[in-house]
Structures are given as structure tokens and as C-alpha cells.
Amino acid sequence: xxxxxxxxxxxxxxxxxxxxxxxxxxxxxxxxxxxxxxxxxxxxxxxxxxxxxxxxxxxxxxxxxxxxxxxxxxxxxxxxxxxxxxxxxxxxxxxxxxxxxxxxxxxxxxxxxxxxxxxxxxxxxxxxxxxxxxxxxxxxxxxxxxxxxxxxxxxxxxxxxxxxxxxxxxxxxxxxxxxxxxxxxxxxxxxxxxxxxxxxxxxxxxxxxxxxxxxxxxxxxxxxxxxxxxxxxxxxxxxxxxxxxxxxxxxxxxxxxxxxxxxxxxxxxxxxxxxxxxxxxxxxxxxxxxxxxxxxxxxxxxxxx
Amino acid sequence: xxxxxxxxxxxxxxxxxxxxxxxxxxxxxxxxxxxxxxxxxxxxxxxxxxxxxxxxxxxxxxxxxxxxxxxxxxxxxxxxxxxxxxxxxxxxxxxxxxxxxxxxxxxxxxxxxxxxxxxxxxxxxxxxxxxxxxxxxxxxxxxxxxxxxxxxxxxxxxxxxxxxxxxxxxxxxxxxxxxxxxxxxxxxxxxxxxxxxxxxxxxxxxxxxxxxxxxxxxxxxxxxxxxxxxxxxxxxxxxxxxxxxxxxxxxxxxxxxxxxxxxxxxxxxxxxxxxxxxxxxxxxxxxxxxxxxxxxxxxxxxxxx
Amino acid sequence: xxxxxxxxxxxxxxxxxxxxxxxxxxxxxxxxxxxxxxxxxxxxxxxxxxxxxxxxxxxxxxxxxxxxxxxxxxxxxxxxxxxxxxxxxxxxxxxxxxxxxxxxxxxxxxxxxxxxxxxxxxxxxxxxxxxxxxxxxxxxxxxxxxxxxxxxxxxxxxxxxxxxxxxxxxxxxxxxxxxxxxxxxxxxxxxxxxxxxxxxxxxxxxxxxxxxxxxxxxxxxxxxxxxxxxxxxxxxxxxxxxxxxxxxxxxxxxxxxxxxxxxxxxxxxxxxxxxxxxxxxxxxxxxxxxxxxxxxxxxxxxxxx
Numbered sequence: 001x002x003x004x005x006x007x008x009x010x011x012x013x014x015x016x017x018x019x020x021x022x023x024x025x026x027x028x029x030x031x032x033x034x035x036x037x038x039x040x041x042x043x044x045x046x047x048x049x050x051x052x053x054x055x056x057x058x059x060x061x062x063x064x065x066x067x068x069x070x071x072x073x074x075x076x077x078x079x080x081x082x083x084x085x086x087x088x089x090x091x092x093x094x095x096x097x098x099x100x101x102x103x104x105x106x107x108x109x110x111x112x113x114x115x116x117x118x119x120x121x122x123x124x125x126x127x128x129x130x131x132x133x134x135x136x137x138x139x140x141x142x143x144x145x146x147x148x149x150x151x152x153x154x155x156x157x158x159x160x161x162x163x164x165x166x167x168x169x170x171x172x173x174x175x176x177x178x179x180x181x182x183x184x185x186x187x188x189x190x191x192x193x194x195x196x197x198x199x200x201x202x203x204x205x206x207x208x209x210x211x212x213x214x215x216x217x218x219x220x221x222x223x224x225x226x227x228x229x230x231x232x233x234x235x236x237x238x239x240x241x242x243x244x245x246x247x248x249x250x251x252x253x254x255x256x257x258x259x260x261x262x263x264x265x266x267x268x269x270x271x272x273x274x275x276x277x278x279x280x281x282x283x284x285x286x287x288x289x290x291x292x293x294x295x296x297x298x299x300x301x302x303x304x305x
Numbered sequence: 306x307x308x309x310x311x312x313x314x315x316x317x318x319x320x321x322x323x324x325x326x327x328x329x330x331x332x333x334x335x336x337x338x339x340x341x342x343x344x345x346x347x348x349x350x351x352x353x354x355x356x357x358x359x360x361x362x363x364x365x366x367x368x369x370x371x372x373x374x375x376x377x378x379x380x381x382x383x384x385x386x387x388x389x390x391x392x393x394x395x396x397x398x399x400x401x402x403x404x405x406x407x408x409x410x411x412x413x414x415x416x417x418x419x420x421x422x423x424x425x426x427x428x429x430x431x432x433x434x435x436x437x438x439x440x441x442x443x444x445x446x447x448x449x450x451x452x453x454x455x456x457x458x459x460x461x462x463x464x465x466x467x468x469x470x471x472x473x474x475x476x477x478x479x480x481x482x483x484x485x486x487x488x489x490x491x492x493x494x495x496x497x498x499x500x501x502x503x504x505x506x507x508x509x510x511x512x513x514x515x516x517x518x519x520x521x522x523x524x525x526x527x528x529x530x531x532x533x534x535x536x537x538x539x540x541x542x543x544x545x546x547x548x549x550x551x552x553x554x555x556x557x558x559x560x561x562x563x564x565x566x567x568x569x570x571x572x573x574x575x576x577x578x579x580x581x582x583x584x585x586x587x588x589x590x591x592x593x594x595x596x597x598x599x600x601x602x603x604x605x606x607x608x609x610x
Numbered sequence: 611x612x613x614x615x616x617x618x619x620x621x622x623x624x625x626x627x628x629x630x631x632x633x634x635x636x637x638x639x640x641x642x643x644x645x646x647x648x649x650x651x652x653x654x655x656x657x658x659x660x661x662x663x664x665x666x667x668x669x670x671x672x673x674x675x676x677x678x679x680x681x682x683x684x685x686x687x688x689x690x691x692x693x694x695x696x697x698x699x700x701x702x703x704x705x706x707x708x709x710x711x712x713x714x715x716x717x718x719x720x721x722x723x724x725x726x727x728x729x730x731x732x733x734x735x736x737x738x739x740x741x742x743x744x745x746x747x748x749x750x751x752x753x754x755x756x757x758x759x760x761x762x763x764x765x766x767x768x769x770x771x772x773x774x775x776x777x778x779x780x781x782x783x784x785x786x787x788x789x790x791x792x793x794x795x796x797x798x799x800x801x802x803x804x805x806x807x808x809x810x811x812x813x814x815x816x817x818x819x820x821x822x823x824x825x826x827x828x829x830x831x832x833x834x835x836x837x838x839x840x841x842x843x844x845x846x847x848x849x850x851x852x853x854x855x856x857x858x859x860x861x862x863x864x865x866x867x868x869x870x871x872x873x874x875x876x877x878x879x880x881x882x883x884x885x886x887x888x889x890x891x892x893x894x895x896x897x898x899x900x901x902x903x904x905x906x907x908x909x910x911x912x913x914x915x
Contacts, residue, residue, distance in 0.1 A: 034408070039351040046649040048676060059403065062381055066353060066407055069379040074679040076672055090874045098669065098873070101894040102676055102901055103644070263403070264395045284406040291407055339713070344656040364708065367686055371658060371712055374684040568708070569700045589711040596712055 008121045008128040011137040012179040024147050026296035042072030043304040050099050053079045053110040060131050064108050067295035096120050127301040135171045142175035144290040157184035162216035166195045169225045172262045213252040221261040221270040246272035258282050313426045313433040316442040317484040329452050331601035347377030348609040355404050358384045358415040365436050372600035401425050432606040440476045447480035449595040462489035467521035471500045474530045477567045518557040526566040526575040551577035563587050618731045618738040621747040622789040634757050636906035652682030653914040660709050663689045663720040677905035706730050737911040745781045752785035754900040767794035772826035776805045779835045782872045823862040831871040831880040856882035868892050
């Protein structure tokens with residue numbers, strides 16, 4: 001399997017474009033099987049997968065666990081609380097290598113930006129998947145979002161993605177920039193100035209949300225990370241007035257455009273209640289697709305397909 | 306499968322009498338198989354079951370988990386501690402629907418009385434089992450108790466069940482009233498006045514325990530929920546004097562009568578030490594039977610039998 | 611299976627010498643299979659194993675879990691945090707017997723020295739494995755260490771094992787004394803006087819580490835348990851000066867001698883950084899072998915091999 005560097009997923013650059021196509025094609029067929037009420041082949045039977053989550057993230061953990069078990073793998077969970085008991089005098093790296101020494105077939109890691117994840121992947125004798133790395137990267141979220149868009153529109157080519165809100169603090173957004181562009185999409189960012197200071201070249205910035213909405217195929221909300229704005233002149237009221245998606249603002253959105261969000265939504269902030277009742281709202285599809293994309297990813301990394 | 310409303314178990318009314326018979330018959334055959342050292346058919350192979358426990362309840366959780374795995378299902382656990390990490394700004398319902406969106410085959414819920422469990426069951430596209438709902442209902446406990454009595458006596462018809470103690474705060478007792486009566490049993494309640502104010506019609510109340518014991522087939526102790534009596538004029542000494550089952554009081558109990566308790570026992574309060582050495586003491590059987598009854602329940606709800 | 615008393619493992623005396631040989635032989639063949647990329651036979655398929663860990667020990671728990679699942683068993687985990695929710699008014703014994711009543715096939719127990727583990731094993735109707743019992747015994751750690759030495763040297767006969775450091779507080783050391791001697795090894799202990807007061811007869815004590823190192827086949831470091839030395843005149847600096855293994859001291863060690871440690875290492879105390887880069891350093895092998903030895907142990911106790 002040559003489309004992954006070191007058979008691991010550090011970030012979206014770990015995948016070749018051909019690797020992504022293969023991944024999405026396999027995710028699609030797993031999706032079709034499960035939706036038809038069939039059991040997918042237990043292609044990971046006998047595989048042992050360690051979920052090493054040093055940060056709380058029940059949602060992503062469950063998604064990986066469900067994906068792994070659907071294909072017959074066994075999961076061993078080492079999460080934040082257990083890590084503390086594991087860590088008597090140990091560094092994070094000691095813990096990683098201890099888990100590695102138990103010889104699982106795959107390690108899935110969620111960790112803060114200070115963890116030497118690149119070094120672990122470089123030296124690991126088994127595949128490692130980045131399941132969220134500080135505010136640096138969250139490649140599987142970007143992959144499942146791209147898959148969701150492609151699954152509905154057929155392709156990302158020339159699709160206009162509008163990313164709204166707390167971009168600077170979003171590891172998701174940074175993975176999106178790189179992945180979605182590579183797949184041919186055009187990205188526009190819209191949010192308060194204080195939340196959009198770190199926008200790379202090649203990404204459009206638009207200050208007027210209502211105007212930007214009229215020309216998009218996907219409205220992608222991002223969670224406002226209040227805990228990061230405590231010491232700043234952040235006004236929640238002003239955010240809601242200018243960026244919250246409500247029934248009135250929704251009228252600016254093209255009928256075919258999708259409403260997405262990596263979750264969890266701050267209801268009343270990014271979205272007002274009622275938004276979830278529109279057929280355009282695809283957050284539940286994103287979550288469902290996450291299981292299929294992660295299943296396909298593990299299968300490919302483990303060389304089982 | 307028409308004997309369950311919406312293929313879910315909200316309370317004992319979710320089952321038809323014919324549904325209960327079928328459930329007990331299947332539980333009995335799983336019990337016989339396991340007791341004979343045989344592996345039951347993996348009728349739930351490939352099924353994924355989420356245990357969503359927002360209240361601490363390791364005992365019930367383990368029982369469901371063991372039941373599910375015995376039939377080949379996979380369990381994903383979201384418990385109290387994980388719920389808190391799951392809940393960044395989320396309502397309990399958001400969490401439920403997030404779990405639902407991951408497409409498990411069944412969700413087992415333990416929650417406080419404030420949770421909109423009825424609404425979830427109404428709208429869910431997959432079966433949901435109530436594994437304890439505030440002080441409102443705990444149908445699987447009632448089912449396993451009824452099964453235990455029927456398994457020993459052959460039937461509940463005309464059996465006299467004496468429920469002793471903290472009835473008002475017991476979700477178990479409230480489920481018992483409804484289930485055991487439907488199956489033909491006669492229920493008498495005995496306990497301090499302050500603990501027996503909410504007794505529905507058709508249930509006898511008897512104040513003299515020694516007298517009531519002489520005419521019962523089952524002595525069902527209930528856990529005294531001390532945490533609910535802090536601000537009241539509750540006297541532990543007086544409770545023990547009048548309601549605790551000890552060697553002396555045991556002499557009033559007919560030789561064939563069963564001693565049961567949903568657990569965990571406050572030893573020295575509901576029962577004095579030594580009671581567990583009598584052959585009439587069936588608490589361990591209740592726990593064992595819980596696994597069989599829950600296994601049969603999941604099998605029937607999932608249409609796998 | 612006659613080589614285990616009561617089909618349980620309380621301590622290293624629970625095994626006959628013939629039982630140990632059989633165990634190591636089976637562990638070796640599981641190791642060979644897994645190293646060759648083969649799946650071991652699912653000899654524990656359908657077995658349910660409860661891990662009852664009343665003390666934090668993620669490392670040992672994971673090792674058992676991985677071993678059990680490798681052979682197809684299902685694990686149910688009751689750990690410290692869950693125990694507290696389990697324990698409403700319950701004694702540790704109540705909890706044990708509640709778990710026992712759910713009819714798992716095996717219970718693996720980690721507990722403090724105050725727990726009546728011997729009594730549980732005596733009365734249990736199913737096999738029980740001691741996975742760490744206060745500071746009294748940790749037989750599977752001793753077994754995996756013995757296996758690691760035998761796997762490299764072919765036999766323990768006449769091998770000189772040097773155990774260094776905090777011997778008094780080490781349940782591992784006490785299990786080592788008994789097991790390694792029975793297998794023919796010669797044991798020397800070296801450490802500060804305050805840490806080596808409880809040495810049984812037949813074990814040599816040597817005060818000069820550099821001298822002792824020159825004549826050993828295995829240098830076994832032990833974790834300094836700082837939390838036990840708070841009120842004592844323990845000097846970390848003095849410990850490091852006299853007992854820490856660093857590059858300079860390593861020159862006293864014969865080229866073929868192994869460096870072992872039950873883990874986790876206090877880096878900078880028992881070992882200085884860099885020690886792990888020597889080919890003699892076998893801690894990762896110990897951890898790997900732990901999975902194989904525990905798998906073989908469970909297989910034999912459950913009569914599946």
C-alpha cells in the first residue's frame with residue numbers, strides 16, 4: 001500500500017489523491033452494505049487496535065470504535081483518566097511506547113499539540129492514526145466531511161465551501177483548507193476578524209456573511225471555542241448577530257446548498273434552533289459517514305483491503 | 306414482532322402478556338444452555354449495542370454487557386464520566402441523537418427522571434431499552450424478579466409477594482406492582498408510613514411485618530435509600546427493629562418462601578448477616594437470571610429469535 | 611488440570627514446576643505464532659472474563675485484556691472508578707460475589723493487601739487470577755520475567771539474578787524470590803539498608819553494587835516507591851549516586867547480561883537516560899512477553915489447552 005506514508009495518517013498530506021479516491025470508494029461500499037442491512041466482511045478480524053486518547057473526545061473515540069468493531073477488530077481503550085494512572089512518573093512518550101510494546105496492530109492517537117506525534121509515527125513499527133492533534137490537524141474529520149460532500153454532489157470539483165466562524169482555533173478548518181482544495185473545491189472563510197487571522201494563501205476571506213452565503217454550495221459552521229476567548233474582547237451577542245444561522249439568514253442560502261458542522265453545535269450561537277429541521281442540514285450524515293470513512297481507512301492502513 | 310410497542314422497552318406496559326411468556330421461555334432456554342456448559346447461538350453476532358448510562362450503575366451495565374456479549378454482540382459504553390466530556394454545551398438529547406446517528410443496532414439507556422426518555426423512544430429508528438429511569442421505572446429488574454419467581458414456583462398465579470421497606474423511592478417496586486399483578490400475583494406492602502405513601506390501588510398495605518410474613522411466598526426486601534431521608538425524621542434504629550430480617554424474624558417465614566432483594570443490600574439494615582446462608586435466599590439467582598432475561602430481551606427486540 | 615490449586619493463581623506456589631514448564635512452552639508457541647503474523651487459535655472463544663481492578667493499574671489490565679482477546683475471549687472491566695459506583699454500602703467481598711454471580715468464566719483481580727483474596731479463591735466456583743495483591747504477590751509479573759530470561763538464556767538454572775533497589779516494597783521482588791529460586795536461579799539483592807530489611811533466607815545481600823554487577827546474568831531494577839518513603843530519611847541523591855544505572859556503571863555489567871525492570875521506570879533514578887538504547891535492555895520484551903504468558907495462563911486455567 002504505497003499511498004500512505006509509513007502506513008500512518010498524520011495529516012491529510014499523508015494521503016495521495018489516488019489514496020483518497022480509493023478510501024472514498026471503499027467507504028461508499030461499506031456504507032451501501034450497512035444501509036442494506038448487510039454485515040460487512042470482517043476484514044479486521046483478529047486485529048487489535050489501541051485507542052490512546054489523552055484528551056477527552058468521546059465522540060471521535062466512539063466513531064473509531066464502532067468502525068473498528070464493524071469490521072471485526074478488537075478495541076483497547078486508554079483514555080485520559082486511565083492515562084493518569086498509567087503515567088506514574090512517565091512521559092507521554094513512555095506511555096506511547098509502552099502501548100506500542102504490547103504489539104497491537106494499530107494505534108489511534110488523540111493528543112495535545114505538545115505531543116511528539118510526528119516522532120512517534122516516524123519510529124512506530126505499526127500504523128498510527130491521528131484522531132485529533134492539538135489545534136494542528138484532524139484529518140479524519142476533514143476526510144469524512146469531504147466524503148459527505150462528494151457523496152451528495154458526486155464530486156468536490158469547483159464546489160464552493162463557505163467556512164464560518166472560529167477558524168483560527170479549529171484544527172478541522174486547517175485540515176479542510178488543505179484537503180478540500182486538493183480535491184478541487186474553492187474555499188471562502190467568513191468570521192470575526194479576531195477569529196480569522198491565520199488564513200493561508202489561496203483561501204478567500206469575505207466579511208459579509210449574507211453576501212457570501214448566496215454563492216456557496218456548503219455552509220460549514222465551526223464551533224465557537226469560548227474557552228479560548230475568555231481574555232479577549234469577544235462579544236457573543238455580536239457574533240450571533242453577524243454569524244449565527246437562523247431562519248431569516250437561511251433564505252440567503254441556495255436551495256441545494258448543504259448545512260454542515262463538525263459538532264458539537266453551540267445551539268443558539270453557530271446555529272439557531274430549527275436549522276436542524278431543514279433537509280439541507282447534514283450533521284447527522286457527517287457523523288454516520290465518519291464511521292464508514294474510518295472503517296475504510298483502518299482497512300486500507302492494515303492492508304486488509 | 307408485535308408484542309413490543311415500537312420495538313422498545315419503556316416500561317412493563319411495553320410488553321403484552323404473550324410477549325412476556327415468550328421472553329421467559331427464551332430466557333429459560335438460554336439459562337439451560339449456559340448451565341449445561343454450552344455456548345448459546347451467537348444470535349446477535351454483528352450487532353452493535355450502545356450502553357448510554359448517565360447515572361452510575363455498574364451492576365446493571367455489566368449485566369447487560371454480559372448478556373449482549375454472550376450472544377455475540379459488541380458493546381459500546383458511554384457512561385457518566387464520558388457523558389461529561391461528550392456534553393460540551395450539549396443537552397442530554399443532543400447526546401442521545403449523536404449516539405443514535407452513529408447507527409448502532411440498539412441503545413440501552415439509564416437516566417434520571419428528567420430525561421425525555423419517552424420522546425426518544427417515540428422518535429428513535431432503532432430499539433431502545435430502559436435500564437432504569439429515575440424513580441419511575443426499572444422494567445428489566447421487574448422482569449428478572451418475575452422470571453426468578455416463576456422459574457422456582459412454575460407460575461406467579463396467586464403467589465403472595467410481600468414487598469418490604471422503602472417503597473416510595475423504589476422504581477423497582479413501581480415496576481413490580483404493575484408486572485407482578487398482571488402475571489396473577491397478589492402484592493402486599495409493608496414498611497414505615499413515611500415510606501409507603503404512594504401505594505396504588507389494588508395493593509394491600511400491612512403494618513405488622515411478622516403477621517404479613519406468615520402468609521407470603523416471597524419476601525422482597527428493598528434497599529433503604531438513606532440519601533433521600535436526610536431531612537426527615539427517619540430513624541434507622543426503629544427501621545431495623547421493625548423491618549430488618551434476622552434469624553428470629555425468619556422463623557415467621559414459611560419454609561418454602563423465597564427471600565429476594567434487588568441489591569445492593571444494606572447489610573444490617575434490610576437483612577442481618579446470616580440471612581444469605583439460608584437456602585431460601587435467592588439474590589444471587591436474581592443476578593444470574595438478570596443476564597438470561599436481558600439476553601432474551603435483546604434477542605427478541607432485535608428480531609434475532 | 612492438576613498443576614494449579616483450585617484452578618486459580620494466588621501466588622507462584624499455586625503452580626507445580628511441571629505446570630510452569632507447560633505454561634512457558636505454551637507461551638512460547640503463542641509468541642512464535644504471533645511473531646510470524648499468524649492468528650492464534652481462538653481457544654477462549656465464548657469465554658467471558660471479568661477484570662476486577664480495585665487499584666489503578668492500566669498497564670497490567672491492558673496486558674491481560676490483550677491476551678484474553680487474542681484468544682477470542684470477551685473482557686468485562688470493573689475498575690477503581692466503577693467499583694466506587696458499585697460499592698453503595700457494599701464491602702469489597704459483596705462486590706466480588708456480585709461479579710461472581712454473573713457467571714463469568716474467569717475473574718482477574720487486582721486488589722490491596724487488605725482484600726480477602728485467599729478466601730475468594732478458596733470459595734470461588736470459577737478460576738481466579740491474582741493480578742497484583744497489595745505488596746504481597748504479583749505472580750504473573752514474576753512469571754513473565756522468568757519466561758523472558760528463559761527465552762533468552764534457554765534456562766534459569768544457575769543464572770545469577772541481581773535485584774536492585776526498593777526490595778521491601780516490591781510485591782514483584784517477593785514473587786521473584788520464590789519463583790526464580792525454584793527454577794534454579796541464584797538471587798542477590800542490592801539496595802539501601804532501609805529498602806532491604808525483609809530479605810528471606812537463601813537470598814544473598816550485597817552492599818557494593820559495582821562489585822555485584824560484575825557477577826550477574828540479569829540486572830533487575832525495581833521502581834523506587836517514593837510515596838512510601840516520605841516520612842523517612844530517604845535521600846534521592848544518595849540513591850542515584852549508589853544505585854542508579856548509567857553509562858559508567860554499565861561498564862561493570864558483563865556483555866551478555868540482561869537489563870530488566872518491571873516498569874514503569876523512574877528515569878533518572880533507577881536508570882539514567884540512554885540505558886534503553888543498549889541491546890541488553892529488555893523491558894519492552896518483558897511487556898511483550900507478558901501478553902503471551904498471560905494468554906497461556908488463561909488458556910491452561912480454563913482448560914482450553
